[in-house]
Amino acid sequence: MRALAALALLPLLGSCGPGEREAPSADPGTDGSAARPTRDVLDATLAELGVSRREGVLSARELRGNRGLLPGELDGEKGESSPESVSGPGASADPGADPLDPEMVEYRDGLVGMVVSDPRYLEAATGDVVAAANELAPALAAGLRELDRPAEDLKVLAQFARSAPHADTAAALAELSADHDDPTVRAFASWALITSAELAGSGGAVPALLRRLKYEKDTMALLWAARALAAHDNLSGLPTLAAIAGAGVEASGAANQQLYEVVRLTTGREDVTAEDADRLMAEWAAGKRSRSSAAPTSLRGEIWRLISDLSGEHFQLRGVDDARFILSRLGPWAATELGAALEDDDEYVRLHAAQVLERMGPRGEGAAPSLELALHDSNDGVAGAAAEALASVAPAAAGAPLAARLNEAPPHEVRVALIRSLGRTHAAPVELLLTAFEAEGAPADLRLAAAEGLIAAQEEQACLPWLASAMSQRFGDPAGAEALLGRWLAGIDSQDPELGHWALLRPSWEDLGPQHAIIHTADQARERRAGRAQLLLNHLRTLPGR
Amino acid sequence: MRTLGLRKGMRIALGIIVLLLASWFFSALIGTPEETASAQTPAEWVSSEQCRECHSQIWDEWAASPHANSWLNEDVRVQSDQFANKDCIDCHAPRPIFETGLGERVLPRSSRRAEGVDCLTCHLLPDGKMAGKIDNPRAACQPTTRRELQRVEMCSGCHDQHKTVQQWKATPFAEHNEGCMECHMPYRDGTPKSGRFHTMPGGHYIEMVRSAVTFMGERDGAGAPSVTITNVRGGHSYPTDERSRASDIWWRPLPADADTLNETGVAAGGGSWRHLHRIRDPYRHEKDIESTLLHFGESRTLAIDDPDADGGVEAVLVYKRSPYYRDPETGIAREIDAVTDPFEDAELVHRVKVGPR
Numbered sequence: 051m052r053a054l055a056a057l058a059l060l061p062l063l064g065s066c067g068p069g070e071r072e073a074p075s076a077d078p079g080t081d082g083s084a085a086r087p088t089r090d091v092l093d094a095t096l097a098e099l100g101v102s103r104r105e106g107v108l109s110a111r112e113l114r115g116n117r118g119l120l121p122g123e124l125d126g127e128k129g130e131s132s133p134e135s136v137s138g139p140g141a142s143a144d145p146g147a148d149p150l151d152p153e154m155v156e157y158r159d160g161l162v163g164m165v166v167s168d169p170r171y172l173e174a175a176t177g178d179v180v181a182a183a184n185e186l187a188p189a190l191a192a193g194l195r196e197l198d199r200p201a202e203d204l205k206v207l208a209q210f211a212r213s214a215p216h217a218d219t220a221a222a223l224a225e226l227s228a229d230h231d232d233p234t235v236r237a238f239a240s241w242a243l244i245t246s247a248e249l250a251g252s253g254g255a256v257p258a259l260l261r262r263l264k265y266e267k268d269t270m271a272l273l274w275a276a277r278a279l280a281a282h283d284n285l286s287g288l289p290t291l292a293a294i295a296g297a298g299v300e301a302s303g304a305a306n307q308q309l310y311e312v313v314r315l316t317t318g319r320e321d322v323t324a325e326d327a328d329r330l331m332a333e334w335a336a337g338k339r340s341r342s343s344a345a346p347t348s349l350r351g352e353i354w355r356l357i358s359d360l361s362g363e364h365f366q367l368r369g370v371d372d373a374r375f376i377l378s379r380l381g382p383w384a385a386t387e388l389g390a391a392l393e394d395d396d397e398y399v400r401l402h403a404a405q406v407l408e409r410m411g412p413r414g415e416g417a418a419p420s421l422e423l424a425l426h427d428s429n430d431g432v433a434g435a436a437a438e439a440l441a442s443v444a445p446a447a448a449g450a451p452l453a454a455r456l457n458e459a460p461p462h463e464v465r466v467a468l469i470r471s472l473g474r475t476h477a478a479p480v481e482l483l484l485t486a487f488e489a490e491g492a493p494a495d496l497r498l499a500a501a502e503g504l505i506a507a508q509e510e511q512a513c514l515p516w517l518a519s520a521m522s523q524r525f526g527d528p529a530g531a532e533a534l535l536g537r538w539l540a541g542i543d544s545q546d547p548e549l550g551h552w553a554l555l556r557p558s559w560e561d562l563g564p565q566h567a568i569i570h571t572a573d574q575a576r577e578r579r580a581g582r583a584q585l586l587l588n589h590l591r592t593l594p595g596r
Numbered sequence: 597m598r599t600l601g602l603r604k605g606m607r608i609a610l611g612i613i614v615l616l617l618a619s620w621f622f623s624a625l626i627g628t629p630e631e632t633a634s635a636q637t638p639a640e641w642v643s644s645e646q647c648r649e650c651h652s653q654i655w656d657e658w659a660a661s662p663h664a665n666s667w668l669n670e671d672v673r674v675q676s677d678q679f680a681n682k683d684c685i686d687c688h689a690p691r692p693i694f695e696t697g698l699g700e701r702v703l704p705r706s707s708r709r710a711e712g713v714d715c716l717t718c719h720l721l722p723d724g725k726m727a728g729k730i731d732n733p734r735a736a737c738q739p740t741t742r743r744e745l746q747r748v749e750m751c752s753g754c755h756d757q758h759k760t761v762q763q764w765k766a767t768p769f770a771e772h773n774e775g776c777m778e779c780h781m782p783y784r785d786g787t788p789k790s791g792r793f794h795t796m797p798g799g800h801y802i803e804m805v806r807s808a809v810t811f812m813g814e815r816d817g818a819g820a821p822s823v824t825i826t827n828v829r830g831g832h833s834y835p836t837d838e839r840s841r842a843s844d845i846w847w848r849p850l851p852a853d854a855d856t857l858n859e860t861g862v863a864a865g866g867g868s869w870r871h872l873h874r875i876r877d878p879y880r881h882e883k884d885i886e887s888t889l890l891h892f893g894e895s896r897t898l899a900i901d902d903p904d905a906d907g908g909v910e911a912v913l914v915y916k917r918s919p920y921y922r923d924p925e926t927g928i929a930r931e932i933d934a935v936t937d938p939f940e941d942a943e944l945v946h947r948v949k950v951g952p953r
Binding site: 526 | 705757
């Protein structure tokens, strides 16, 4: 484990830049002490970056400490960042930072005041900002963090920061894009972050922008967050741009324009079409379009901080949810780190790291060897999550290791996950799935997991009657059976000579479902499932040989 | 010598009989018929169905509870896109609490998810035995005394994610050590010997919601109408559980002749409802919404400042289990201003009438 920690540190500590240090030798751990790769690397990284570690909003320790806090009291009392606040490099107040140069503060405010009073001065003022970029950056960053400034001031500051990109202002813009109440200011901040992609070692703003994809509700602010991500070679926001472009809202035109701009810049072609945009999004999802080099130091620090957010030391799930969301959209940048995290001593970190890799899909392929090892994790939950992740990141190669693990008679929970995962690989071993499905006394969860694979392998005839009847059972997983059958019916090609007849059932299936804006009660849901089960069973009876 | 041998044999036989009787006596004393049933310890715990054979009453109670429905609940399935959003699995199909640790965050499990928060979630110990009231190694599930089962930390892994336990800690109930169980898992006949109900009623049981708050209406000396809601018995804020719960107050002018109640429990033939107040905690991204949760002991008076209220007024407090406020991803988002029927997806908690000025 210590070796792992040291290995993880190697690329980080050996990187060029201020404060460059010699990497420690990779000493295979011999002292038997418990190692925490996440914590070790995190602390080392943060120390190098000069920022402090974030504590959970409410830890289990505090919970046990019987603190009588009410919602709303927590933030103020603990001085903790809100779940949405940005924590990227440079985001935390650094008590050791040099005081601002009063002359630069005065100069900044003079320029801002001039532009606010007359926008025609913008070009001239921007020229001055560019000329004094490095000297002025700390003052600009501090100004961007003064959230009680007038919105117009902040927009001008964002424009200045855009014209003279700097690491300090990039971190401040990332905070502003999340924290300001005015959506136009948030939009300006994201827009201004586009140029920070030109900075050497840029990328520290990416997690903050990804968090906006999750939380931003203003379409214009969302649009610019997605666009700034693309500037940083992260195309996670393209589906968002496409959705806004097609939504027929005020921001649709701008979203459409920016979407094509990204496609043009990424493909290097001028004449791009909607199909090019779709192809680009598909390639990104498949891991074929992203930065292949290792993450820059600034981003790697944030990756480890996000991985530490997965830890069981944090009680509240919202931080975990955010970390899962962001890490899974970082692309191959985080696969190496997540692979290392699969060996952390904290089972929470291991399990959630596997979940994140599952969500990354082929973009996480680099972690496949670590996932194979994790199939034997002592925690059944981690082993199960690793199985599902392996099938997701390397569907073509996962079959053999999954089947091998299945042959070792693992615990039930792992067995279910292995069967479910095998069904999601590209070449599901039908015999294994059938054996699991038909085993006498097999629990419903195991049969449902096998059924999913059988349907994917087009062996639906083996499990359709059981699935249909499972839908009308009170116990087992009637909702899971219904969801699986619903997906299967929706995906059938009506022209398919063998299965096309099932597509004819789709209207009746939908008619039995809830109408728009209605959610069924438990009784209505049971009735719906019974009706749908009957629909399928009736159709099965009409088929030849039944 | 022969006589001696016979006596010795008789003594041995007698000893065996005494041992058997003692064994029977103690098993009758310690083990209930359920616990000494013919069931054998399973090689592996794979489903809470395995608990049903011996604990049918408890199992039936649980099976009818929201905990058993946590995976099948339609609201949850819609909001989680059939659990494609896997973040929801952590609490809706959690791993055994004694494995992850009391008071710790829960972790999701890969199997028996459809059983939701099941028997094994709360009772399965890391060594394969079951946490229970008593030690009984002879029972199939080998229960082991674990008093922690009574503690709020059993519930907090999931229910304090939205600070319900923190809210409780700010009430006198905490000072008197009256935890979650006192209201949500009461004794069947009021005494420990009968065991606790496993239906675990909460926000899904409207009677329980009704008992938590009072709702009154009046006119002040100048004749201005108002309604007052007070959290009198909720052991935590009303409602609790961020986003998933809300409570609304609506009012409308009441015609003088509207004496009969319809099936919802409000005046038949009344006019249009007007929204007065929403009680809920904002979701994490809703920065423009203030939390209006009603903490324990808090009383809130809301004036009905409208000329139409000069005549009679009918006001209702309704309880919503899924506010769906600004959630476009569900496809059913609606601003509260667009809602006209208070009972469309909410239940009546209390109704009051305020006479004409």
